[in-house]
Amino acid sequence: MRNSKRIFKFLLWLTLLGGIFLVGCADDTISADPETDVDETDPASDTEEGDTLATILDRGYVIVGGNNQLPGFGYLNSDGEYEGFDIDFGKTLAAAIFDDPEAIEVRPLSAQERFTALQTGEVDVLIRNTTWTLDRDVALGTNFTPTTFYDGQGIMVRSDSGITSLEELEGARIGVETGTTTESNLADQFRKYGITYEQVLFDDSDAVVEAYESGNIDAWTTDKSGLVSRQATLANPDQHIILEENLSKEPLGPTVRHGDDQWFDIVKWVTLATIEAEELGITSENIEDFLGSEDPVVRRFMGEEGELGQMLGIDDEFAIRVITHVGNYQEIYDRNLGPDTIFNLDRGLNDLYTDGGILYSPPFR
Amino acid sequence: MSVDLKLVEAKQMIAPPSPSFSIWDWMRKNLFNTWYNMLLTLLAGGLLISIGYTTLTWVLTEAQWAVIGDNYKLFMVGQYPITALWRIWSALAILTFMFGISAGTFKGTMLRLSYILSAIYLIHIVAPFTANTSKIWLTAQLVMLVFSYFIGAKIPYSKRINIVGWAISIPIVLLFIHGFGILPAIRTNVWNGLMLTLMLAAVAIILSFPIGILLALGRTSKLPVIKYFCVGYIELIRGIPLITIFFMAQVLLPLFLPTGLTIDNVMRVMLGATFFTAAYMAENVRGGLQSIPNGQYEAAKTIGLNPVQTTTFIILPQALRAIIPTIVGQSISMFKDTSLVAIVGLVDLLGIAQSVKSNPDFLGRHMEVYVFIAFVYWVIAYSMSYSSRRIEKSLGVGER
Numbered sequence: 230m231r232n233s234k235r236i237f238k239f240l241l242w243l244t245l246l247g248g249i250f251l252v253g254c255a256d257d258t259i260s261a262d263p264e265t266d267v268d269e270t271d272p273a274s275d276t277e278e279g280d281t282l283a284t285i286l287d288r289g290y291v292i293v294g295g296n297n298q299l300p301g302f303g304y305l306n307s308d309g310e311y312e313g314f315d316i317d318f319g320k321t322l323a324a325a326i327f328d329d330p331e332a333i334e335v336r337p338l339s340a341q342e343r344f345t346a347l348q349t350g351e352v353d354v355l356i357r358n359t360t361w362t363l364d365r366d367v368a369l370g371t372n373f374t375p376t377t378f379y380d381g382q383g384i385m386v387r388s389d390s391g392i393t394s395l396e397e398l399e400g401a402r403i404g405v406e407t408g409t410t411t412e413s414n415l416a417d418q419f420r421k422y423g424i425t426y427e428q429v430l431f432d433d434s435d436a437v438v439e440a441y442e443s444g445n446i447d448a449w450t451t452d453k454s455g456l457v458s459r460q461a462t463l464a465n466p467d468q469h470i471i472l473e474e475n476l477s478k479e480p481l482g483p484t485v486r487h488g489d490d491q492w493f494d495i496v497k498w499v500t501l502a503t504i505e506a507e508e509l510g511i512t513s514e515n516i517e518d519f520l521g522s523e524d525p526v527v528r529r530f531m532g533e534e535g536e537l538g539q540m541l542g543i544d545d546e547f548a549i550r551v552i553t554h555v556g557n558y559q560e561i562y563d564r565n566l567g568p569d570t571i572f573n574l575d576r577g578l579n580d581l582y583t584d585g586g587i588l589y590s591p592p593f594r
Numbered sequence: 595m596s597v598d599l600k601l602v603e604a605k606q607m608i609a610p611p612s613p614s615f616s617i618w619d620w621m622r623k624n625l626f627n628t629w630y631n632m633l634l635t636l637l638a639g640g641l642l643i644s645i646g647y648t649t650l651t652w653v654l655t656e657a658q659w660a661v662i663g664d665n666y667k668l669f670m671v672g673q674y675p676i677t678a679l680w681r682i683w684s685a686l687a688i689l690t691f692m693f694g695i696s697a698g699t700f701k702g703t704m705l706r707l708s709y710i711l712s713a714i715y716l717i718h719i720v721a722p723f724t725a726n727t728s729k730i731w732l733t734a735q736l737v738m739l740v741f742s743y744f745i746g747a748k749i750p751y752s753k754r755i756n757i758v759g760w761a762i763s764i765p766i767v768l769l770f771i772h773g774f775g776i777l778p779a780i781r782t783n784v785w786n787g788l789m790l791t792l793m794l795a796a797v798a799i800i801l802s803f804p805i806g807i808l809l810a811l812g813r814t815s816k817l818p819v820i821k822y823f824c825v826g827y828i829e830l831i832r833g834i835p836l837i838t839i840f841f842m843a844q845v846l847l848p849l850f851l852p853t854g855l856t857i858d859n860v861m862r863v864m865l866g867a868t869f870f871t872a873a874y875m876a877e878n879v880r881g882g883l884q885s886i887p888n889g890q891y892e893a894a895k896t897i898g899l900n901p902v903q904t905t906t907f908i909i910l911p912q913a914l915r916a917i918i919p920t921i922v923g924q925s926i927s928m929f930k931d932t933s934l935v936a937i938v939g940l941v942d943l944l945g946i947a948q949s950v951k952s953n954p955d956f957l958g959r960h961m962e963v964y965v966f967i968a969f970v971y972w973v974i975a976y977s978m979s980y981s982s983r984r985i986e987k988s989l990g991v992g993e994r
Contacts (some may be wrong), residue, residue, distance in 0.1 A: 300954050301954060304952035305941075310673070338939055346845070349849055435951075
């Protein structure tokens, strides 16, 4: 009897020690590996070219960190497919690399975990309505590629209130989502103008809208794209206006991690290709007409001259692939936010520099 | 027997005259017996009626339930490819079959639960939004349930068949859903909706049970290393909120893993949930162990059982029986806690709801979506607590 008790104890010990040993082993392999040690101390070895691209080619699809709950930018349609403005920019990458826009996996990320997921390599690129700020660019170890959507914080009021500018909001009750940059922007701007107001905090955007519709608050604030998308769902959309003023700058665009310049360049130029295509007037419909064009600018863009794609490490025809499969910037914009959608969002800043916006692609040469 | 008879006689002698079950009588005695009770009744009644009225008007006239019907597949299995849906149906068929067998063998609670299951199948068969192929599958499931019930009721040794059957069916179900190289693999990022919620809960509850028992035994052990390791583990995990564990599993774990080794993010959350539940399960089991009087240990010793035998055959069965209500309570709360994974980017039932309400076609329909998933959570959680009550009754827990 004593013996079996000992055996029982011994077995318990063994399992526990085994567990500890295994955990210890996992740690040992990291620190004992001299190459890994070099990696940690020498930042130069981190910038090894083509790491991300090689991984993606090996894997067969691009992992895009996205938002799955932002109307117009990223959501699931009834067929269970991700759709939206941000998702389409993820598809441009898949199209450029694999000639197949569906070769992506969308990893829904919350606002809190998005940067860690990017840093740890969980996702290849983060396209999740992420505002470009100096702090994020530097301290978080991320690189921001060209902005795909210039947003700004706005305020919605009832049109019968007679309010048309920020100054007239004196003493108003303004609803805002708690814990967001919009909350601090609101405070900053109103302090700047010396306007007193009553801030009403809510946990999520649905609650803000509910309170606004029921008349509990006089105005509410979030990014203008959000305001517009919400306006369409109010009982009487015509009875509300969005004030002209911008409370903040919100440039949103794809983000990659530090340390892989080749991948940074690929994301940058694939994104720019959609803008360049709009400027050249190339769409997914008429791209056939541009094949074999005389114009050297078009020829270089389409990969018929020069080796622009190869310089990036992808196919020379990457621009053709992007335009045929996903479309140019205008097509992407119109499909998700344009006049045919419930948002009917004015292009505003997000128009070509030739049309009064600030979208401008450096030359493809 | 004679004692029982006497008791019955005694009860009959002092039994009050059976009350006449008129609703009006009951109301007059209980609701309108004094002036303040009358006032309270009227106030509470008015409140209930007004709440009920507004709720009903909303449910029946204002709410636009199309958002549920149009996205029903999403709510249930999420992005799982339509061409591979047969795999989920087959997996469900296996579970239904085992359910029927168990219902046939054990009757009682399992039978009641299979009534609930058939009701759910029936509702979906007649529901207008169910696709025709799904209706065929559902009818097949229903037939399967009835068929397997009779098998379970007829064949001998069916208790053993039950245990073996369930043990075999779980890997087969996982094989159907995941593929494991035999069927084409289906990436876990499309495991969404109710399916993911149920799988997370099932994995966490089933796996945490043995780990919890080991931890509880370890904590009561006299060996200091084992004891303090278990105490440390339990107290550490219990001191951390579940959401923190999920965050650590999702965000920090990849940082610690050696390069090249990646664990799928669904698996990471499953592991996190399991280790979390195990700590609580351990404390529940320890409570059960402490409820066993010393006499049991001594009696086991006198008939010559060694400690392992004592624990397995004498102590644990009694301890576990005593803690069934807490285990089920733990399971229900784990089932509901899985909704936290929506915060770390997994698309469970709540995650799907948040994604569906962001579809421009259904903007502003968030109330309908949330009411629907609340109802789904309630049906499942209530079925669990109902079965636990029945099991307690049939085992006579609390009547020892």
